Amino acid sequence: MVGRFRWAAMFPDEVWEHVFSFLTSDADRNAAALVCRNWNRIERRSRKRVFVGNCYSVAPTVAVRLFPEVRAAVIKGKPHFADFNLVPSDWGGGAEAWVEAMAEGWPNLEELRFKRMVVSDDCLDLIARSFKNFKVLSLVSCDGFSTSGLAAIAANCRNLRELNLRESEVEETCLNWISHFPESCTSLVALDIACLEGEVNASILERLISRCSNIMTLRLNHSVPLERLVGLLQRAPQLMDLGTGKFSARHNPQLFSRLESAIAGCKNLRNLSGFWEPGLTYLPAVYSICEGLTSLNLNYATIQNPELVKLISRCKNLRRLLVMDLIEDSGLVAVASSCKLLQELRVFPSDPYDAAEPVSLTEQGLVAVSAGCPMLHSVLYFCRQMTNAALLTVAKNRPNLTCFRLCIIEPRTPDYVTQEPLDTGFSAIVESCKDLRRLSVSGLLTDLVFKSIGASANYLEMLSIAFAGDGDMGLHYILSGCKNLRKLEIRDCPFGDKPLLQNASKLETMRSLWMSSCSVTLGACRQLARAMPRLNVEVINESGRGPLVAQPDNCPVEKLYIYRTIAGPRTDTPQCVWTI
Amino acid sequence: MELELGLALPSSDLMMEKSTFCKKRRFDEVLDENTVTLPLFMQREEDSDSDRGFERSSEELNFGGGRVIVGWPPVKLSRRRTSCVKVNMEGIAIGRKVDLSLHDSYQALFLTLYTMFPKKQHEEEDGAYNSYKVTYEDEEGDWMLVGDVPWEAFIKSAKRLKIITY
Numbered sequence: 180m181v182g183r184f185r186w187a188a189m190f191p192d193e194v195w196e197h198v199f200s201f202l203t204s205d206a207d208r209n210a211a212a213l214v215c216r217n218w219n220r221i222e223r224r225s226r227k228r229v230f231v232g233n234c235y236s237v238a239p240t241v242a243v244r245l246f247p248e249v250r251a252a253v254i255k256g257k258p259h260f261a262d263f264n265l266v267p268s269d270w271g272g273g274a275e276a277w278v279e280a281m282a283e284g285w286p287n288l289e290e291l292r293f294k295r296m297v298v299s300d301d302c303l304d305l306i307a308r309s310f311k312n313f314k315v316l317s318l319v320s321c322d323g324f325s326t327s328g329l330a331a332i333a334a335n336c337r338n339l340r341e342l343n344l345r346e347s348e349v350e351e352t353c354l355n356w357i358s359h360f361p362e363s364c365t366s367l368v369a370l371d372i373a374c375l376e377g378e379v380n381a382s383i384l385e386r387l388i389s390r391c392s393n394i395m396t397l398r399l400n401h402s403v404p405l406e407r408l409v410g411l412l413q414r415a416p417q418l419m420d421l422g423t424g425k426f427s428a429r430h431n432p433q434l435f436s437r438l439e440s441a442i443a444g445c446k447n448l449r450n451l452s453g454f455w456e457p458g459l460t461y462l463p464a465v466y467s468i469c470e471g472l473t474s475l476n477l478n479y480a481t482i483q484n485p486e487l488v489k490l491i492s493r494c495k496n497l498r499r500l501l502v503m504d505l506i507e508d509s510g511l512v513a514v515a516s517s518c519k520l521l522q523e524l525r526v527f528p529s530d531p532y533d534a535a536e537p538v539s540l541t542e543q544g545l546v547a548v549s550a551g552c553p554m555l556h557s558v559l560y561f562c563r564q565m566t567n568a569a570l571l572t573v574a575k576n577r578p579n580l581t582c583f584r585l586c587i588i589e590p591r592t593p594d595y596v597t598q599e600p601l602d603t604g605f606s607a608i609v610e611s612c613k614d615l616r617r618l619s620v621s622g623l624l625t626d627l628v629f630k631s632i633g634a635s636a637n638y639l640e641m642l643s644i645a646f647a648g649d650g651d652m653g654l655h656y657i658l659s660g661c662k663n664l665r666k667l668e669i670r671d672c673p674f675g676d677k678p679l680l681q682n683a684s685k686l687e688t689m690r691s692l693w694m695s696s697c698s699v700t701l702g703a704c705r706q707l708a709r710a711m712p713r714l715n716v717e718v719i720n721e722s723g724r725g726p727l728v729a730q731p732d733n734c735p736v737e738k739l740y741i742y743r744t745i746a747g748p749r750t751d752t753p754q755c756v757w758t759i
Numbered sequence: 760m761e762l763e764l765g766l767a768l769p770s771s772d773l774m775m776e777k778s779t780f781c782k783k784r785r786f787d788e789v790l791d792e793n794t795v796t797l798p799l800f801m802q803r804e805e806d807s808d809s810d811r812g813f814e815r816s817s818e819e820l821n822f823g824g825g826r827v828i829v830g831w832p833p834v835k836l837s838r839r840r841t842s843c844v845k846v847n848m849e850g851i852a853i854g855r856k857v858d859l860s861l862h863d864s865y866q867a868l869f870l871t872l873y874t875m876f877p878k879k880q881h882e883e884e885d886g887a888y889n890s891y892k893v894t895y896e897d898e899e900g901d902w903m904l905v906g907d908v909p910w911e912a913f914i915k916s917a918k919r920l921k922i923i924t925y
Binding site for chain 1: 828829830831832833834835898899900911918919
């Protein structure tokens with residue numbers, strides 16, 4: 180068969196490199212790399228962008244050596260459930276090993292994006308000093324660093340274009356870190372500091388924004404008062420993406436009209452967010468740009484109806500809406516008739532821990548939007564009641580759903596009309612929505628729903644399950660079906676050893692599996708680890724029962740995290756984590 | 760069965776406005792027999808094959824004897840932008856709500872709590888003064904003594920308060 184590929188050798192490597200440069204998706208580049216040895220060598224040597232979905236799946240030094248020309252890297256760390264405090268804070272996901280390897284092997288690195296990693300100030304310092312052409316730093320849902328680290332980045336990254344700290348936890352050690360951007364810094368295009376808890380000096384920010392004429396994204400934190408927002412907007416009328424700071428002030432008609440005209444001057448505004456502590460008097464100041472908005476994020480804005488609906492109804496071109504359940508069913512009905520281009524909807528609970536006073540947001544709102552918004556494909560919905568009938572309607576209305584995450588707040592809640600499990604409803608979703616990539620189920624569910632999911636959800640990549648199922652068969656259906664499953668996260672389900680052992684090889688086709696408060700025993704983990712050397716089987720036991728090595732096979736496992744890796748067991752596990 | 764009141768501090772208009780998000784209800788509404796607060800976690804029937812021999816670690820008992828589920832519902836903690844937390848006092852059925860953001864220190868908080876749960880409600884018959892501790896449930900579901908961590912860290916992580924006697 181060698182002869183068939185002889186023509187390939189007629190072209191010098193540079194030609195193939197150029198051809199490969201048109202392959203933008205990782206999947207396509209991966210496929211090209213598997214064609215033959217030559218293409219493998221050429222592709223990996225010319226690859227500019229690398230995505231590492233699990234930081235422990237490959238050793239940093241190996242990744243850096245294999246792909247020497249990388250300019251942009253995305254690295255993800257902790258399991259998703261770390262967002263909800265299910266993962267011990269010292270579990271891992273430290274960025275040092277990666278940053279050190281990159282500093283050594285990728286001096287031309289321009290873009291670095293970390294998600295759910297622990298990034299220290301030392302890391303930030305190393306980043307600031309190591310990459311002479313560094314342009315983009317994105318730390319999403321990260322922690323471990325402080326504003327001192329940010330000061331180092333600001334001071335040393337001369338061509339910094341983007342600094343994004345979305346939803347990270349940042350210690351406030353350096354009060355005026357923003358002032359560390361030198362006067363010569365004019366390159367900023369995107370700055371997202373919304374997560375910062377401390378004060379940000381608005382005057383220094385204003386001067387920075389003034390000299391960065393290409394600034395397109397500016398997301399402020401709650402400390403920036405409305406009065407200062409005016410000045411910032413006047414200096415950056417070209418903004419496309421704005422996250423306001425505090426959105427209230429004492430009643431002041433002059434401030435209102437100055438704000439109104441500053442906002443109206445931002446004719447390119449497409450994304451709007453922020454609205455910390457919103458005061459109703461100032462909301463109308465944004466009305467003028469509503470029609471141009473494609474994305475509106477009100478998930479921190481405690482605005483209620485009717486003002487909330489008044490605002491959203493003006494946004495006729497909205498593609499993406501994030502809002503609290505304060506919108507209620509009536510508000511979603513209005514969205515369904517006003518926002519015909521809506522593609523993504525996320526409704527968050529305003530009062531997640533308090534069952535006493537529900538807002539009037541039910542399954543009706545979801546049904547209304549599913550009927551009225553033909554392009555809706557991504558849904559995240561928190562509510563307190565649901566019916567199979569509603570889910571069937573949603574499934575029928577929106578077969579184009581790619582992401583459906585439903586969280587009924589009280590675990591094991593049945594269909595409130597029929598008192599039945601919600602099996603038929605969710606089954607309808609997976610059977611109708613053939614392109615579904617992500618699914619979260621909730622409410623009262625038996626093994627039957629997992630049978631449907633396993634059989635029908637052929638493109639499902641991520642599945643989240645909580646307080647559901649009857650027994651082992653539930654998990655078996657999932658692991659023996661769902662051909663494209665990559666991430667599975669399960670909590671509080673009666674799934675045990677058998678389905679894991681029966682489907683061990685499936686686990687190697689996935690990125691990771693998380694199981695907590697299920698019925699898995701240590702013995703099964705030991706068996707699994709022995710049978711599958713390319714999996715790391717990590718057991719997390721926080722109740723201090725003593726070294727796991729001494730525990731018997733029938734010892735129950737509190738939390739289990741299994742992931743495929745070519746790096747072998749990691750060396751940075753804390754006390755409560757054992758790699759079996 | 761717990762009933763709840765969300766009363767504002769007996770103070771300025773500004774405070775009243777800020778407290779509206781504690782969702783105040785009128786006293787007679789609260790005492791209406793029909794407005795019952797459902798427990799946060801529904802009691803399940805004992806399943807027959809629960810000879811697994813271990814407690815589900817997600818469920819814990821709080822001081823009130825009610826069940827609390829760690830990490831549920833699945834919302835990121837930064838999401839809890841309303842700073843109102845429930846306050847219960849041992850032995851008193853009616854709970855309250857307090858807006859932590861209206862206070863700048865532990866002292867201010869204790870003053871509010873003292874106002875909300877005045878001595879008369881909990882004095883012993885012989886008039887002896889009882890000692891009280893204020894505890895709080897943090898983001899990880901653990902019960903801690905109020906006052907140990909810096910104020911800013913406390914208001915970020917406190918989910919609910921409980922006043923206990925000791």
